[in-house]
Amino acid sequence: MPNATTSPALSILHEVFGYSAFRGHQAEIVDHVIAGGDALVLMPTGGGKSLCYQVPAIARHRAGQGVTVVVSPLIALMHDQVGALEEAGVHAAFLNSSLDSAGVQHVERELLSGRLVLLYAAPERITHPRFLAMLDSLHERGQLGLFAIDEAHCVSQWGHDFREEYLQLGVLAERFAGVPRLALTATADTHTRADIVERLSLQHAQAFVSSFDRPNIRYTIVEKDNARLQLLRWLRDEHVGDAGIVYCQSRKKVEETAEWLSTEGIPALPYHAGLEAEMRRRHQDRFLREEGLVMVATVAFGMGIDKPDVRFVAHLDLPKNIEGYYQETGRGGRDGEPADAWMAYGLADVVNQRRMIDESTAGDEFKHLQRGKLDALLALCESLDCRRVRLLQYFGEERPAGWRCMNCDNCLQPPARWDATEAARKALSCIYRCHQHSGFGFGSGHLIDVLRGQSTDKTRARGHEGLSTWGIGRDLSEPQWRGVIRQLIALGHVTTEGEYHTLALADSARAVLRGEVAIELREPREPTPRSRSRGKGSTASPRKLPSMAASLDVDGQARFAALKAWRAEVAKEHNLPAYIVFNDATLAQMAAEHPGTLDDLAGISGVGAKKLEAYGRQILRVLDAG
Missing domain, CATH: 3.40.50.300 (P-loop containing nucleotide triphosphate hydrolases)
Known part of the structure; x- marks a missing residue:
């Protein structure tokens, strides 16, 4: 648990969010941004990206450096993030189309007053002239602390989620020099990273790239x-x-x-x-x-x-x-x-x-x-x-x-693997012969009929029953031939062409036909169910508890169930998803350790000061009753 010599960032992490230590690159990122540095953060989903700007936002606000503006693409995400921060005792708000004019005016007053720690808004609102004018006012007073651009891959035309409105965010670097900017994303290949850097003017930003592995x-x-x-x-x-x-x-x-x-x-x-x-x-x-x-x-x-x-x-x-x-x-x-x-x-x-x-x-x-x-x-x-x-x-x-x-x-x-070299040569030969005979290509279904010698109206009408490749693939089933053709396409030996996207040979097919390239393919199979999810003799898997909860004894599981029931009531009362009140891992640790005092409860991961004050005594009563 943090002590008197702990860094301000770590103190915030424990006091507000209830965690005793940062993970991975979080500590480096947080310290860099608190000090006023720009950053590009690539971290997998679930890796804790939000804390990389929320902790600096709180630290910079406490130091009198003003509000953090978070670019967020989705209304639902804004609502959940703001709800979670308010639950943790951090004053946050959003500006989006779900607010009426009175709601917008209230948030704007809070923004200009300096009371807000974080404000979430969509890129099109942030780059609107009226909103930029408000940011100008804050900037002139030294009350604009940080820009956090979430889902930053949306700025890239090479990315999988391009959003044109993100292209306007380059104005932040031009208009608000000296205000640190933090771009965050969970997925970005080389092209997309280069686009983020270029379009958001982050050439001098420090890049923090976490492992993309999600071992769970x-x-x-x-x-x-x-x-x-x-x-x-x-x-x-x-x-x-x-x-x-x-x-x-x-x-x-x-x-x-x-x-x-x-x-x-x-x-x-x-x-x-x-x-x-x-x-x-x-x-x-x-x-x-x-x-x-x-x-x-x-x-x-x-x-x-x-x-x-x-x-x-x-x-x-x-x-x-x-x-x-x-x-x-x-x-x-x-x-x-x-x-x-x-x-x-x-x-x-x-x-x-x-x-x-x-x-x-x-x-x-x-x-x-x-x-x-x-x-x-x-x-x-x-x-x-x-x-x-x-x-x-x-x-x-x-x-x-x-x-x-x-x-x-x-x-x-x-x-299981099999040597499919001969089958591949047969398939490629059939594609070539059908095209040579008719002057145009055919789809996989027709080619498989020819390979297997299956007479149809189409094979008869095209005269393909007289081809040298007619019936040369009777040894394989239709699903097996579909797998061969699919994998030949994946390997780049077969391509599609024309209006109907018929199959054709790629340049690399020649080497396969000449026997210069061996083709080893996987045999199709359905994986068997995991043993961990099915009991002996059962026909359906029971609902699985989180791993910590699964290790609880009978009394612990009763406490866990009681805590989940209590959490559901609180979440309904506050109109929040249950996990924003406390996640399952936090409830499972409470059930396992059965804290008897507020000090003991404060040591549970995920219990910050505000939540301890708001819910502590209720939780102790639930644990005693459970």
């Missing part, structure tokens, strides 16, 4: 074979009663999947940009406040979602790139407890993603980069080695040769 997340990628049923089976085996997110590519699929899961007994809500704003808000609020809900969504849902107990993130369609995939899967397990990232992936996903790139109105350079990003994601999907190694390598992190995470499907159940 287990990565699993399966070959599609009726993806909805695969998802349902997995949820029933692994995640009964858990909160999670299921991502789909289209709005229609989101609605159909949410409705279907609900009919199967899994409470699910849809979320996409086509829904009315009020419905989106209501569904998001329910997801944040209720336990055990599944949100089925497009990528319109998720950025800035702070819910810590999301136990799984599933993808029913292939994302566009690894940055998007990593950002989305990172929404699971923010509390550090075990979480799953599961994805079903098939040949149609590959073709669809390539089609969307080809048909976009972007320039050739951008399309070339997007194809490269997609290829990296396909390589991850088809990899035979550790998934985590591939992910980390993409973000520039290397692991020793032969290192295995032992928390992904490839490490836990090493995939």
Whole structure:
């Protein structure tokens, strides 16, 4: 616990947030920003980015240096962050469209009075002339302490979440010289980092890059074979009663999947940009406040979602790139407890993603980069080695040769491999012969019919039953051939072309056809359920407690349940998500240690001074009664 010789930053961390020590690079970042330095912070979701600006904001405000303005892209995130800060005794506010004119005027008065410690606002509001004029006034009085630009990857056209309004934030460097600026993001490759630095004028900022590893997340990628049923089976085996997110590519699929899961007994809500704003808000609020809900969504849902107990993130369609995939899967397990990232992936996903790139109105350079990003994601999907190694390598992190995470499907159940060189040559030959014979390309279904000698109206009409490749692949099943073609596309030996995106040979196919390149592929399989989530002889997994709670004795679990019931009442009374009052890990530690005094309770991680004063005696009564 901090003592008299502790740094001001560490004192704030303990007094306000109830933590005894910083994690990773947090201490370096906080000290650098308190001293007035600019910074670029890359830290994975759940790594504690918010504290990197909240602690300096409090320190600089206490030193008379004024308010911290936080650029935040989402209303829901602003509400939750402000609610959490106010619960911790820090005066914070937001400016967004949810406020009426009286509410806006009240916040502006608080801002100009100097009482606010942090103000959250969207980029378009911050760069509005009227708001800039207020910031000018604060700056002239020395009351503008810090700019924190959250989700900074949104400024990059190369990134997966580009937002044009972020481009205007360069004005902060020009107009408010001397005010430190802190840009934060959870995912950014080399191109995106360079864009952040350039567009936000952070050339002289110190960069802090944390490890991108999220060891508590287990990565699993399966070959599609009726993806909805695969998802349902997995949820029933692994995640009964858990909160999670299921991502789909289209709005229609989101609605159909949410409705279907609900009919199967899994409470699910849809979320996409086509829904009315009020419905989106209501569904998001329910997801944040209720336990055990599944949100089925497009990528319109998720950025800035702070819910810590999301136990799984599933993808029913292939994302566009690894940055998007990593950002989305990172929404699971923010509390550090075990979480799953599961994805079903098939040949149609590959073709669809390539089609969307080809048909976009972007320039050739951008399309070339997007194809490269997609290829990296396909390589991850088809990899035979550790998934985590591939992910980390993409973000520039290397692991020793032969290192295995032992928390992904490839490490836990090493995939069977087979020498597919001959099968690959047959597939490539069939693509070539069909194109040579007809003068144009064909889709995978027709090519597989030719390979397997399956007579159809189309094979007869095209005269393909007389080709030398007719029936040369009868030894493999249709799913096996789909896997071969999908992996040849992922390896770059097959590409798509034309209006109908038919299959064609890439330049590298020649070496394969000549036998100069060996092709080793993974055999498709469904992973077996984890033993930790199913008891012997059970048919469905029970609801899993956090690991600390799972180790409690019978009396401890009774106290934990009583604390959760009390927290739910407090959260409802304050109109906040339950985790903002206290997270599960804090409640589990209370239940385990059973503190008998307020001083003992102050030693629990996550119990700051304001929460101790507000809830301390209530908690002691609940613990005694439990």
